[in-house]
Amino acid sequence: MLAIGLLLAILLAGAGCARPQDPPEPEPKPSYKGTLNLWAAPGLAGSLVPQPDDAFFAEQARAFEAKHSDIKVNVRLFDSPRALEDALITGAETPDVAFARFLPQAAPRLANVEPILGEAAVGEYLPGALDAFRSPGQLLGVPALLELQVLALNEPLFRSAGVALPENGKWTREEMENNLRKLFGTGTYGLGFYQLSGYHEWWPFADGLLTPEGGIAPGAEAGFARLAQYRKEGVLHPDTAKLTAEQTWELFARGGFAVMPVSTWALPLLQGPDYNMTLSVAAFPGDVTVGYTYGFMLFRQPEELRLQAAAALARFLGSAENQVRLAALTGLMPALKGAPNPFAGDPALTRAFGFAATQRSLPAGPAWEKAELAAGREITLALVGGREPKAAAEAIRNLFQSAIAPATK
Numbered sequence: 091m092l093a094i095g096l097l098l099a100i101l102l103a104g105a106g107c108a109r110p111q112d113p114p115e116p117e118p119k120p121s122y123k124g125t126l127n128l129w130a131a132p133g134l135a136g137s138l139v140p141q142p143d144d145a146f147f148a149e150q151a152r153a154f155e156a157k158h159s160d161i162k163v164n165v166r167l168f169d170s171p172r173a174l175e176d177a178l179i180t181g182a183e184t185p186d187v188a189f190a191r192f193l194p195q196a197a198p199r200l201a202n203v204e205p206i207l208g209e210a211a212v213g214e215y216l217p218g219a220l221d222a223f224r225s226p227g228q229l230l231g232v233p234a235l236l237e238l239q240v241l242a243l244n245e246p247l248f249r250s251a252g253v254a255l256p257e258n259g260k261w262t263r264e265e266m267e268n269n270l271r272k273l274f275g276t277g278t279y280g281l282g283f284y285q286l287s288g289y290h291e292w293w294p295f296a297d298g299l300l301t302p303e304g305g306i307a308p309g310a311e312a313g314f315a316r317l318a319q320y321r322k323e324g325v326l327h328p329d330t331a332k333l334t335a336e337q338t339w340e341l342f343a344r345g346g347f348a349v350m351p352v353s354t355w356a357l358p359l360l361q362g363p364d365y366n367m368t369l370s371v372a373a374f375p376g377d378v379t380v381g382y383t384y385g386f387m388l389f390r391q392p393e394e395l396r397l398q399a400a401a402a403l404a405r406f407l408g409s410a411e412n413q414v415r416l417a418a419l420t421g422l423m424p425a426l427k428g429a430p431n432p433f434a435g436d437p438a439l440t441r442a443f444g445f446a447a448t449q450r451s452l453p454a455g456p457a458w459e460k461a462e463l464a465a466g467r468e469i470t471l472a473l474v475g476g477r478e479p480k481a482a483a484e485a486i487r488n489l490f491q492s493a494i495a496p497a498t499k
Contacts, residue, residue, distance in 0.1 A: 122395040123160040126403055129185040131168040154406050184389045186400040191382050192223045192231055201388040204229040206401045219425035222383030222451035233425035234408040236449045237381030238354045239291045240442045243370040247348045251276040256372045259441045263375035270325040273348050282327035282347035284338040285470050291351040294374035314472050314479035331473040343367050354442045355421035371441040377448040461489040
């Protein structure tokens with residue numbers, strides 16, 4: 091992990107060379123004097139990268155205080171993202187600002203930030219990032235980081251097999267499938283991945299599985315059928331969906347297969363000294379990707395001045411400069427349209443950065459997570475050949491119908 095930390099530090103140093111032009115933040119009214127409570131946690135849900143660390147939030151709280159001398163920021167750090175989320179949902183106390191995924195269970199206590207930020211400021215964020223925090227008629231958070239899925243390509247394996255890499259990281263489904271078959275024809279499995287609850291890197295192969303509205307994608311059944319066909323044709327590694335993430339990465343690094351869907355936070359790990367991979371990156375055919383969006387949620391206040399101050403803190407923490415810094419630390423993507431590339435010197439992450447606008451956020455909440463656990467079993471059975479794709483897709487549709495629909499009303 092020390093080597094990983096050094097790699098992330100190098101990424102951060104490269105990102106620090108750019109000094110982005112921050113959008114103007116809403117200033118707290120001068121008459122506000124008091125304390126703001128900020129809750130955060132190290133790490134990101136579902137990620138093995140232990141960042142952003144505690145130091146970022148403490149450091150930035152002090153920087154905000156230096157700018158606004160009448161305001162004190164108390165930072166409460168939780169042991170994990172899950173501990174933070176549980177406290178936000180069930181705790182009697184609430185913070186002024188919390189950094190986390192959008193939590194629909196907390197929505198009744200969250201403030202609508204759209205009228206506070208204003209139309210111009212809201213327009214600075216990528217649409218997919220905003221969608222993650224939208225509830226009917228309300229924007230319940232300020233986006234900061236996007237989890238993004240891409241296809242990682244074992245570049246030396248492609249070259250040794252004489253198979254062309256996709257130009258500019260883009261290929262049609264037919265082009266991708268033809269290349270997978272070519273790889274298999276040279277004795278190389280084309281595709282492999284893990285399938286675990288909480289990991290959604292492979293979902294775009296099933297046409298995204300989810301629609302932007304939170305329903306099951308009409309093409310999900312066809313997507314499962316294609317994956318089953320890949321297995322029959324031999325282009326899908328036979329251990330796909332049977333191994334842990336680390337076992338799958340190890341197999342990928344050893345040349346067991348040439349293409350693996352990953353979240354971008356995994357790219358620094360795969361390129362680091364533990365695996366020493368040379369990677370290229372491609373988008374999924376159709377430019378579909380899914381993931382979570384992290385941001386700053388504001389809790390409702392009886393005092394308008396305190397809410398204005400909390401909004402200023404959220405914008406300060408989520409400035410373009412800070413988003414670039416956190417992206418370089420985590421391998422996630424900035425949520426601001428105009429944010430510069432955080433990954434100078436890393437061609438794989440730089441290419442992935444160009445795909446960020448295609449991100450589609452997953453739902454959140456206990457109903458979704460319960461349905462996902464059950465659906466994961468159906469998905470695994472389909473991928474290993476124990477369930478017909480049509481039956482798996484129908485079972486998943488039934489499981490998600492009650493879990494997703496209430497969160498989208």
